[in-house]
Amino acid sequence: MVAVMHSDPHPGAPNGRTGRPRSAEADRAILDATRAALVERGWSKLTMGDVATRAGVAKTTLYRRWTGKSELVVDAVAALFDELALPDLGSLPADVEEMVLRLAALLERPETRTSLMAVVAEATRDEALRGRIRSAIVDRQKCLVLEGRARAQARGELPYEEDTASAARNADLIFDVIAGAVVHRALVSAEPVDPAWARRFTRLLLSGIGSL
Amino acid sequence: MVAVMHSDPHPGAPNGRTGRPRSAEADRAILDATRAALVERGWSKLTMGDVATRAGVAKTTLYRRWTGKSELVVDAVAALFDELALPDLGSLPADVEEMVLRLAALLERPETRTSLMAVVAEATRDEALRGRIRSAIVDRQKCLVLEGRARAQARGELPYEEDTASAARNADLIFDVIAGAVVHRALVSAEPVDPAWARRFTRLLLSGIGSL
Amino acid sequence: MVAVMHSDPHPGAPNGRTGRPRSAEADRAILDATRAALVERGWSKLTMGDVATRAGVAKTTLYRRWTGKSELVVDAVAALFDELALPDLGSLPADVEEMVLRLAALLERPETRTSLMAVVAEATRDEALRGRIRSAIVDRQKCLVLEGRARAQARGELPYEEDTASAARNADLIFDVIAGAVVHRALVSAEPVDPAWARRFTRLLLSGIGSL
Amino acid sequence: MVAVMHSDPHPGAPNGRTGRPRSAEADRAILDATRAALVERGWSKLTMGDVATRAGVAKTTLYRRWTGKSELVVDAVAALFDELALPDLGSLPADVEEMVLRLAALLERPETRTSLMAVVAEATRDEALRGRIRSAIVDRQKCLVLEGRARAQARGELPYEEDTASAARNADLIFDVIAGAVVHRALVSAEPVDPAWARRFTRLLLSGIGSL
DNA sequence: ATGTAAGCGAGACGGTACGTCCTGTCTTGTC
DNA sequence: GACAAGACAGGACGTACCGTCTCGCTTACAT
Structure with a gap:
């Protein structure tokens, strides 16, 4: 797994070596x-x-x-996303299905359920918060897509893409489709993301990917 | 278009015929x-x-x-969703693409941007609000999916589905994928839903649908 | 006693006749x-x-x-000063002595003890508060001096003063001497204002007044 | 002038001879x-x-x-009172008048104006602070009264008092009358202590003293 | 010269109160 | 009985100080 470097969780800290250090x-x-x-x-x-x-x-x-409730909650919830790891079940469909289920499980935890949409809503009016969400949560998940694609390519399940710009666009698209569908199902439609749904979604996604 | 009946927007109103009527x-x-x-x-x-x-x-x-801010805002925003109508450009891909762009345009209006995720977040702890969102917003959009499928089937672009239970599941899945992807792209990833993205997404979606 | 008219205890009140009235x-x-x-x-x-x-x-x-603690306390304490009434014991020395004891008794109540000097201190930087203290407390006491002098003159214990400007200055001086001495004894020197002290102070004051 | 010995301004200091000394x-x-x-x-x-x-x-x-704001301020202000010295203008009335004006000048300095009444107020609930005020400020002024009386007696302007207890009581009374009247005029009535007022006050005081 | 004990600047810490804002309810008089 | 106005109890906000507590120095006396 790609090591995620938290360069500085509290960039506002003065960092002078004088005075009592923060606990x-x-x-x-x-x-x-x-x-x-x-x-x-x-x-x-x-x-x-x-x-x-x-x-x-x-x-x-x-x-x-932290400057406010939103920033605090982003950090508190981001920590949960650190536990999301790419499964390795031997085949792309199995891995995607499992990933979907793991993501759904995370979204259905009460900590995440209430707060994720709320901070996203808050971020629509707050550039700094948007950045914080992006680096603490979104980018972390996007990594998983890239990693998963690389592994599938290594296995020969997906072709290598020559055009790197197009490859990046595709990864973004796939990320929005996966995360979007799961989040929408779980939080907006408020219906369960169970193995059956995951299987049907995965089938749709993977045959769709073939056409890109 | 299916006529949507708002049976009673304010069910708490006394409706007795005495006293001054509400303005x-x-x-x-x-x-x-x-x-x-x-x-x-x-x-x-x-x-x-x-x-x-x-x-x-x-x-x-x-x-x-209204009992509170959330209910009020749901109603205020729901009115905007009434303007969402299914396009008829002659082919399924064109219609889907256009629909995606219309939905994105709606989501990018500042009224919707800030409030939609917020009320969804609020609803995770409030059953009544969840129902209000469902009937005022979600079901309205889901209708469009059903309508669009029916039209595509009439045009021969999609096969008729025998199994009605499976057909309903498929419509739900497609709805979550479309709405989820667009919402995620627009509000979480905070990147533009432009015609190029809409075209690539539509290609992925429609070839995925073929496999269901 | 002179009727003290509180024209409006809360001059900031909107006074419009609409809306719920203040309790x-x-x-x-x-x-x-x-x-x-x-x-x-x-x-x-x-x-x-x-x-x-x-x-x-x-x-x-x-x-x-009230705009703050000081204003509130001035009003709360002012009410206590309303109870100060001029005694009528038949002779000027007896009346002054009794008045001194009544004032001291008031100053030694814990409500007054702590707060009177504090609001005076506060008022040194706050013109509005100074006015509030003057009208709510100081002027009320000054009335008593004027009243007492008039009564003593009626009794023939003091001569009538022709020059009204000088008479006013004298009243002010006497007021500062009485109030100042009692307050200082009670609150600064922190020693008891007992009948013996009152008698000696009254003797000093009254023979001093003769020289004016 | 009586030498005022500040035995130890900070009695809490450890005074052990080891360690870095206080600056x-x-x-x-x-x-x-x-x-x-x-x-x-x-x-x-x-x-x-x-x-x-x-x-x-x-x-x-x-x-x-210092243990707190009040103690600190008492010490800061006390230093100003050290400058108060008994004038020697050759006659008791002139000396009293001058003394009154000097005291008023001190009280009208902004440092003293705000803080003197405040620490007195604070002291009503704090025995230790009361002691500090007494020794740092009140006793210093009381000395001046004693000194002034002694000088007037030496000049033959005042008789010697046989009864020492009564002499002490009289000094206390005179002190409260002088300090009280000046403080009250300056800080409570908030009117100027000018030479005219000082003259009239002195006349009242000195003829009053004659009667004791 | 070195050790040791206190002083020192800096600034984080657990608290308490501030004065403002908003919520959802209530009490007026008017329509 | 709806309505505009606005007072009300309650509660959270974000800030300001309080007085205490670490930190890593510095200073000066006692070895």
């Missing part, structure tokens, strides 16, 4: 508390004060690290 | 004000008080008709 | 709560939130009526 | 910064952090020397 334990406690609060109360009823209390931390400690 | 003009002014506020301030900064002021209406008048 | 009961509850909080916690630990809670009122209700 | 320059810088902050922002908006910054010192350095 790493506070960081952890806050993110844990955020996920717990998300599960119990949902995005719209999650408050900074409540997170602080749960984490045993002052509100200022939160605001020193 | 229809207020309804219109409120929904207009809601959309205007959405454009100017976005979902998260839209407040009931502000909408009331813009509409020249008292807050009580809002709460008499 | 008179809230006013009373707030001022009572303020005095109670002053007794229990003292000026510097009195918080608006605490007063609101004690009064069973929202913080906004306080801020709708 | 005397920091002490000076802090007191200067305190007075400057008092002038610019007034008592209630003066903050420990701001004083530290102005003095180019860490907050801990302040807290190592």
Whole structure:
């Protein structure tokens, strides 16, 4: 798996070597508390004060690290996406199906369910947040598509693409189709992403890919 | 087009014939004000008080008709989806492409951009709101898929499906793939849904459909 | 006693006859709560939130009526000064002595002790507050000096003063000497204003007045 | 003049001879910064952090020397009272008048204006602070009264008092009358202590003293 | 000369209160 | 009984200070 480098989780930190250093334990406690609060109360009823209390931390400690609720939640949820790993079941269809199921499982966790759409909504008016989502969540998933394609090509299940610009466009398209369909099914249509649906979706996708 | 019957937009209304009747003009002014506020301030900064002021209406008048911000916004945005009509360009690929572009255009309007994901997020914890979204927005779009398939079958571009259960599942799948991909591209990846993307997506989709 | 007309205790009130009127009961509850909080916690630990809670009122209700802690406390304490009435013991020395003791008793109540100097201190940087203190507290006491002098003149204990400008200056001087000495003894020197002290002070004052 | 011995301004200092000694320059810088902050922002908006910054010192350095804002300000202001010296104009009335004007000038400096009443108010709930004020400010002024009386007696302007207890009570009374009247005129009535007022006050006071 | 103990600037920390904003309800008088 | 106006209780916001606590230096005396 491609090593994901978090260059700096809190780019606003002063980084001068003077003064008392920020508590790493506070960081952890806050993110844990955020996920717990998300599960119990949902995005719209999650408050900074409540997170602080749960984490045993002052509100200022939160605001020193994150500018608001959205940024905090993106980081808290992003950590969950780190667990998404590409399966290796030996064939492309099996891998895609499994990936779809894993993604759906992640989306159906209450932490993610409530908050993912909410931060995306918030991001439509906030460039910085959009960037944060992109680097913390979207790019991470897009990697998986690239990785999966490379593996399928190595296996001979997919042809190598000469034109790199076109290859990139295709990867983006496939990513939006997979992530979009799963997210829409799970969160908008609010119907289960079960193995049967995953199989039918995979069939549609893979024969569609052949035509690109 | 299938006539969509709004049986009763405000089911809580008393409907007794006594007392002063509710002002229809207020309804219109409120929904207009809601959309205007959405454009100017976005979902998260839209407040009931502000909408009331813009509409020249008292807050009580809002709460008499809607139970909260989410419900109000769903109705305000749903009206925009009424304008979505199935194109008839003579061939299935052309129709799908055009439909994708129309949907994208709708999603890129600021009223929709900010609020659609937000109400979906809200709905994950609110059964009643989920129903309202389904009937006001989702079902309306799903109709278009059914309508489009029927027309394509009439033209001989798609085979008739015997098994009605399977046909319904397929329509749902196709709906999630189209709506999901477009929404994801437009709102999550935040990249433009232009004619080139629409063409490539349509090619992928239609050859995928062949395999179902 | 001269009837003191509170023309309008909250000059910031909109006074339009529309909308729900302000609760008179809230006013009373707030001022009572303020005095109670002053007794229990003292000026510097009195918080608006605490007063609101004690009064069973929202913080906004306080801020709708008073701009801050100082204004609120001035009004709460001013009410206590309304009880100060000129004694009538038949002779000027007896009346002055009694007045001194009554003033001291008022200053030694915990509500007044902590807050009077504090609001005076605050007022040194706040013209509006200074005016509020003057009209709510200082002028009320100054009236008593004028009244007392008039009565002593009627009794023949003091001569009538021809020059009204000089008479006004004298009243001001006497007021500052009485109020100043009592306040200083009670709050700065922090020693008791007992009958013996009052008698010695009165003797000093009255023979001093003779020389004016 | 009576030498005033500041036995130890910071009695909490450990005084062990080991370790780095406290910076005397920091002490000076802090007191200067305190007075400057008092002038610019007034008592209630003066903050420990701001004083530290102005003095180019860490907050801990302040807290190592003073337990809080009130103590710090008392010390900062007390230094100003050291400059109050008894005038010697040859006659008691002239000396009293001049003394009154000097005291008023001190009270009208912005450092003193805001803070003196504030610390007195604070002291009503704080025994230790009361002691600090007494020894740093009140006793210093009371000395002047004693000194002035002694000088007047030496000049033959006042009789010697046999009864020492009564003499002490009289000095206290006179002190409260002078300081009280001037403070009240300057800070509560907020009117100028000009030479005319000083003359009339002195006349009242001195003929009153004759009756004791 | 070196060790050791306190002082020091910096700044993060757990708290408390602030004054503002919004929510959803209520109480007026008017239509 | 709907309506405009606006007061109300409640609760979260993000900020400002408080007084304490690490940090990694510096300073000066006692060995």
